[in-house]
Every structure is written in C-alpha cells, then in structure tokens.
Amino acid sequence: MNSHEATSYGQQPGGPAAVVYLTFDDGPDPDWTPRILDELSRRHALATFFVIGECARRAPDLLRRIAAEGHAVGNHTLSHRHPWAMNGREARAQVHDGAAVIADILGQPARLYRSPHGRNRACMLAEAEQHGQSLVNWTMSAIDWGPLGTADRIASRLQRVQSGDIILMHDGRNRHNRPDELLRVLPAFLDTLAQRRLSPVPLN
Numbered sequence: 196m197n198s199h200e201a202t203s204y205g206q207q208p209g210g211p212a213a214v215v216y217l218t219f220d221d222g223p224d225p226d227w228t229p230r231i232l233d234e235l236s237r238r239h240a241l242a243t244f245f246v247i248g249e250c251a252r253r254a255p256d257l258l259r260r261i262a263a264e265g266h267a268v269g270n271h272t273l274s275h276r277h278p279w280a281m282n283g284r285e286a287r288a289q290v291h292d293g294a295a296v297i298a299d300i301l302g303q304p305a306r307l308y309r310s311p312h313g314r315n316r317a318c319m320l321a322e323a324e325q326h327g328q329s330l331v332n333w334t335m336s337a338i339d340w341g342p343l344g345t346a347d348r349i350a351s352r353l354q355r356v357q358s359g360d361i362i363l364m365h366d367g368r369n370r371h372n373r374p375d376e377l378l379r380v381l382p383a384f385l386d387t388l389a390q391r392r393l394s395p396v397p398l399n
Contacts, residue, residue, distance in 0.1 A: 217242035221367030223257040227374035228366045238385045240395040245309040248273035248296035255300045267397035269307030270294045278316040290322040333363040339377040346379035353384045
C-alpha cells in the first residue's frame with residue numbers, strides 16, 4: 196500500500212495538536228497481544244486494534260480485554276485473504292463476516308475498517324460503508340515484518356513519528372509479522388512519545 200494514503204484522522208483543523216494514533220493489525224494473538232496491552236497499560240497509552248475475525252473468534256476474552264481497557268477495535272476482515280484473490284461475493288463476505296464476529300463478541304459494531312494488505316477494493320469498501328465503518332489506512336509504517344522488521348530498523352522508523360500520524364504496527368504474527376521484534380522497542384518508543392508530549396489516543 197502507498198503509505199501516504201490515509202484518512203484525515205488527527206489532521207483536521209481544530210483537533211488536538213499533539214496526538215498520535217497507534218494501530219495494531221492482525222490480532223488478537225494470544226502470545227503477543229497481551230504483552231502489547233501490558234506495555235500500553237503501563238504508560239496509559241491507548242491504541243486501535245484492527246482485528247481478524249477468525250483470530251477474535253479463537254480469543255474472545257482477549258478482544259473483550261482490548262475494548263475494556265479503552266482501545267478502539269476495527270474490522271480487518273474475517274480471515275485476511277488478499278482482496279485480489281477473491282470474487283466480489285467472497286470479498287464482501289470477508290468484510291461482513293469480520294464485522295459480525297466483532298459485534299457478536301463485544302455486543303456493538305466496529306466503526307472502523309482497514310483492508311488486508313492495504314489493498315482497497317471498491318466492493319469491500321462499499322460493504323464496510325454499508326455497515327457504518329470508516330476506512331482507515333496509515334501515514335507511516337513501522338515495517339515490523341519480513342527481513343526489514345528488525346528491532347533496530349523498527350526503532351529508527353518510529354523516531355520519525357510526528358503529531359497526527361497514524362502508525363501501522365502488528366500484534367498478530369500472521370506469517371511474516373514480527374511482533375517479537377516490535378516489543379523489543381515498543382517500551383522505549385512509548386517513553387519517547389511521553390517525553391515529546393505526544394499522546395497516543397484511539398481513533399474514533
């Protein structure tokens with residue numbers, strides 16, 4: 196995805212000037228999401244978790260914990276299939292069914308949507324809009340996956356965060372992600388945000 200494609204969350208006139216939006220994709224993961232939640236809690240930082248429906252179905256209590264601790268929850272489809280690898284009916288079902296899992300567990304619908312792999316397919320966006328979900332992309336990525344997803348490189352990228360940024364990170368392993376490497380630098384990154392007086396807040 197083009198990392199410059201993003202909604203205007205945090206960048207609207209009159210909005211708070213010193214906030215950042217931490218977003219975590221591909222969970223909830225029973226190994227890594229609790230550790231990330233613990234670090235966020237220690238520093239009173241709030242975030243947005245774009246969850247995969249099948250992962251949430253396997254860990255409903257973890258999804259409830261995310262919401263109970265004040266984080267926002269968004270729909271990242273049912274199984275994170277690549278948008279171009281499905282026909283239109285299947286693509287719409289991925290959005291619909293992912294939203295249904297969240298609603299069943301939390302008792303309320305998700306209001307945010309993020310496309311798998313950042314590939315924004317028109318029929319999936321239409322389905323999300325039909326369910327009252329706003330598209331959220333990102334303005335910068337930690338690139339916490341693959342061979343470039345090492346702790347030192349993640350830390351270097353996160354140093355460039357500015358007020359209003361929507362930051363893409365991952366709490367779910369989902370094949371190529373490296374939440375273990377992210378967690379090596381997340382505490383120091385959160386401390387740096389506090390020193391810079393940048394408040395991590397959920398998207399809404």
